[in-house]
Structures are given as C-alpha cells and as structure tokens.
Amino acid sequence: MDPQELIARRVAQEIRPGTLVNLGIGLPTQVGRYLPPGMDVYLQAENGIVGLGVRPPEGMEDPDLTDAGGAFVTAIPGAARVDSTLSFGLIRGGHLDMTVLGGLQVDESGRLANWMVPGKLAPGMGGAMDLVTGARRVVVAMFHTAKGAPKIVRHLELPLTSTRRVDLIVTEMAVIEPTDAGLVLRETAPDVDVDAVVRATAARLIVDEPVGRMLACA
Amino acid sequence: MKTAIPVEEAARRIPDGASLLVGGFMGVGSPHRLIDALVACGRRNLTLIGNDTARPGVGVAKLISSGQVTRVITSHIGLNPETQKKMFAGEIVVELVPQGTLVERIRAAGYGLGGVLVKTGIGTLAGEGRQAVEIDGETWLLERPLRADFALIHANQADYAGNLAYQLTATNFNPVMAMAAGTVICEAREILPIGMITPDHVDTPGVLVDYLVGIPAA
Numbered sequence: 001m002d003p004q005e006l007i008a009r010r011v012a013q014e015i016r017p018g019t020l021v022n023l024g025i026g027l028p029t030q031v032g033r034y035l036p037p038g039m040d041v042y043l044q045a046e047n048g049i050v051g052l053g054v055r056p057p058e059g060m061e062d063p064d065l066t067d068a069g070g071a072f073v074t075a076i077p078g079a080a081r082v083d084s085t086l087s088f089g090l091i092r093g094g095h096l097d098m099t100v101l102g103g104l105q106v107d108e109s110g111r112l113a114n115w116m117v118p119g120k121l122a123p124g125m126g127g128a129m130d131l132v133t134g135a136r137r138v139v140v141a142m143f144h145t146a147k148g149a150p151k152i153v154r155h156l157e158l159p160l161t162s163t164r165r166v167d168l169i170v171t172e173m174a175v176i177e178p179t180d181a182g183l184v185l186r187e188t189a190p191d192v193d194v195d196a197v198v199r200a201t202a203a204r205l206i207v208d209e210p211v212g213r214m215l216a217c218a
Numbered sequence: 219m220k221t222a223i224p225v226e227e228a229a230r231r232i233p234d235g236a237s238l239l240v241g242g243f244m245g246v247g248s249p250h251r252l253i254d255a256l257v258a259c260g261r262r263n264l265t266l267i268g269n270d271t272a273r274p275g276v277g278v279a280k281l282i283s284s285g286q287v288t289r290v291i292t293s294h295i296g297l298n299p300e301t302q303k304k305m306f307a308g309e310i311v312v313e314l315v316p317q318g319t320l321v322e323r324i325r326a327a328g329y330g331l332g333g334v335l336v337k338t339g340i341g342t343l344a345g346e347g348r349q350a351v352e353i354d355g356e357t358w359l360l361e362r363p364l365r366a367d368f369a370l371i372h373a374n375q376a377d378y379a380g381n382l383a384y385q386l387t388a389t390n391f392n393p394v395m396a397m398a399a400g401t402v403i404c405e406a407r408e409i410l411p412i413g414m415i416t417p418d419h420v421d422t423p424g425v426l427v428d429y430l431v432g433i434p435a436a
Contacts, residue, residue, distance in 0.1 A: 042398070049403050063384040064387060083384075083421075085394050088317065121302075122302055122305065122312075122314070124293055124294040125294070126294040126317050127336045129319075129344060130318035160343065162341075
C-alpha cells in the first residue's frame with residue numbers, strides 16, 4: 001500500500017461518529033477519503049467551514065468554498081459557515097474533538113515541532129499552535145523519517161508548536177502513543193518489524209509486547 | 219445612505235506609512251480590485267495585517283511583490299516564497315502570530331477590550347515577550363489589541379446603507395476587521411438597494427462601513 005494511504009487509513013480509524021475533527025493541510029487532508037461512507041462526522045476547515053465535503057467535480061468549483069490550503073471543497077448537508085473568530089473559538093474552547101496535523105519532529109515527551117526550520121524555512125504556524133493547544137485529542141500524521149533522518153527524536157531541534165503532549169503519532173512504519181512513561185510502540189505496519197521501527201527512531205521506544213499490526217482489523 | 223466611490227479614489231485615500239487590515243484567507247475573500255488599485259498607487263512603507271500573504275500573484279501577495287509593504291503581521295507565509303525571501307533579506311519585518319491569537323487581537327481592538335488571555339504560544343517562540351498572567355492558579359499569555367488605520371474588506375453583497383453579507387469561506391477575517399480600523403473600505407461583489415439584505419442576513423451593519431467601492435460597468 002502507498003505509504004500516505006496507509007497513514008491516512010490508519011488515522012481514519014481514530015475518528016469517532018458524532019465528533020468535530022480538523023484535518024490539517026497536506027497528508028492529513030487525505031484522511032477524509034477513508035472515513036466510512038455516511039459516517040456522522042463534521043470536518044472543520046479553520047478558514048470557516050464546519051461540515052467540509054469532498055472535492056467538487058471539475059467545473060463545479062465555488063471560488064468562495066475552499067479549505068485552509070486554498071483548495072476547492074464542498075460543504076455537506078448540515079454544514080455551517082463560520083467566521084475566523086468562531087472558528088478559533090471552536091478550536092480553543094474545547095469544542096474540537098480531534099485534530100490531525102503533519103509534523104517535522106516529535107520528541108520523547110511527545111511534543112511536536114511543525115512550523116519552522118530556523119534560517120531555512122519559515123512558513124509560520126497558521127492555526128497549528130491553536131489546534132495543538134486547544135483540541136481534545138491531537139494526532140500527528142507524518143512520515144517516520146525525512147531523507148533517512150528520524151523525525152521522532154530524543155530532544156526537539158526545531159521550534160516547539162505547543163508544550164502540550166500529542167496523543168498519537170501515526171507513520172508509514174508504526175503507531176506510537178506518547179504516555180507518562182514515554183513513547184509506547186503500539187503497532188507496526190504490515191511489512192515492518194519492531195527492530196526496523198526502533199532503528200528508524202532516535203527517541204527511546206517502549207515496546208509493549210505483543211505489538212499490534214496497523215490496519216489488522218480494517 | 220452611502221455613495222459608492224471609484225476603486226481608484228478609495229485607494230488614493232490610503233497614505234504612505236498606513237497600517238492595513240486586509241481580509242481574506244489565501245486570497246479567498248480578499249478585496250482584489252482594491253489591492254490592484256493600491257498597487258497602481260505605488261505607496262510606501264505600508265504595514266499589512268492579515269491571515270497570510272497568499273501565493274505570488276494572488277491577493278495581498280501583489281503588495282509584497284510591489285515592495286510597498288515593509289512590515290507584516292500574519293500567521294502564515296508558507297505559500298509565498300517571496301515573503302520569506304524578503305524577510306530573510308531584511309527587506310520586510312514579519313511578525314508571525316498564531317491564527318487564533320491574531321483574530322482575537324483584532325477582535326479585542328474592535329470590541330473595546332484591553333487585551334485577551336490565551337494559552338496558545340506558551341513556552342514557544344510565539345509567546346516570547348508576552349506578559350504571563352496567573353488567574354486562579356492557571357497561567358495565560360496577555361495578547362494586546364491590534365488595530366489599523368484602514369480595513370480593506372470583501373463582502374459578497376452590500377446595500378447602500380453599507381450593510382454587508384459574506385459568503386462561505388470568503389467570510390474569514392472580514393467581519394472582525396470591519397470592527398477594528400479607523401476607516402473601513404468594502405469591496406462587494408454587488409451593491410443592492412437598501413432592504414434587499416434582510417436584517418437577519420446582515421453580517422456587518424452599515425454603520426461600521428465608511429466607503430463602498432463601486433462596481434465596474436459591465
């Protein structure tokens with residue numbers, strides 16, 4: 001399976017009916033494709049929609065209906081338009097059940113860096129700091145390594161997004177849960193063994209046998 | 219009653235050194251004709267406050283490219299390499315602010331609040347230089363109001379009383395910005411006779427709007 005699809009499918013399993021979920025731009029956006037059809041879930045785009053739908057067919061795009069990355073989207077029946085104050089009130093005020101974001105690094109205590117590489121890349125935090133600080137549950141969806149270098153590290157080298165510990169890390173190799181005791185390896189990808197995950201991770205991993213298989217119950 | 223003024227005249231009212239709140243999210247819901255007219259005016263030393271700096275060639279990015287902006291307060295510049303280049307070259311000072319904090323700072327200015335207390339940014343670069351405030355044992359950051367000389371906003375509909383109605387994700391920062399500037403200039407897609415936007419559908423009351431930009435003859 002394509003690694004991005006594997007990550008997106010596994011994250012989709014974390015989404016519960018009856019919830020409000022924010023999917024970040026990039027890889028996290030793909031999660032929406034793998035939700036069970038007809039599932040009662042509201043996706044938020046922080047630029048102002050609660051009840052985001054799929055991409056519109058070509059020729060049916062509305063220039064006033066986009067996601068936070070500026071891509072054309074649709075709104076599901078029951079959707080609501082919100083302005084930026086209400087949108088971030090939902091995020092900060094404890095009304096957002098889950099957020100899924102990309103990551104540059106996560107450290108051993110489960111803290112995320114995802115908005116800046118000093119001197120090289122300064123995209124800005126956009127809504128990421130509010131989302132990680134305010135959402136009830138934070139899931140990081142990212143590749144396990146970048147150009148061979150582990151992204152799950154002992155100490156962050158990049159600027160922090162929030163002091164809040166994220167709740168789950170899903171990569172193409174593994175599912176890892178940050179806990180009080182440290183990072184616990186919960187699952188490995190179908191063709192990846194525990195040793196391979198440990199080798200690709202620069203932080204200490206707690207291996208809690210038996211480790212599950214990603215998508216085993218899909 | 220408000221008389222619509224030509225877009226060139228609206229742009230001429232903005233002097234060198236002015237601070238501008240400009241609505242829009244990745245160019246969606248930005249006052250595009252007003253921005254073009256301002257670029258043609260060749261102003262200097264403008265401060266731009268808005269969610270992002272869009273992509274090169276789109277919306278407020280044109281003000282960055284034309285060299286008229288020397289200071290930007292925004293949450294995201296990741297999709298505009300030109301802003302990043304000018305920032306690293308020292309041609310533009312960029313203050314990156316978390317999106318939810320940015321919108322609340324503008325709201326504080328417009329709603330007569332002395333500041334807002336937020337959790338977002340604590341322990342990160344975005345929290346540096348902020349006063350920490352302890353309330354009932356919890357720590358918050360004090361964020362100060364953010365006001366500008368002008369708000370340049372976009373609406374889907376206006377009427378000749380200045381009432382405005384927004385549409386879908388083109389709403390974003392526009393309503394809050396209409397509250398927080400000395401002079402509010404609105405570019406609407408259409409200007410309707412008074413009464414055509416019913417009281418329940420007015421998002422921004424006309425008393426907040428100083429100038430409507432005229433619709434070009436077809």
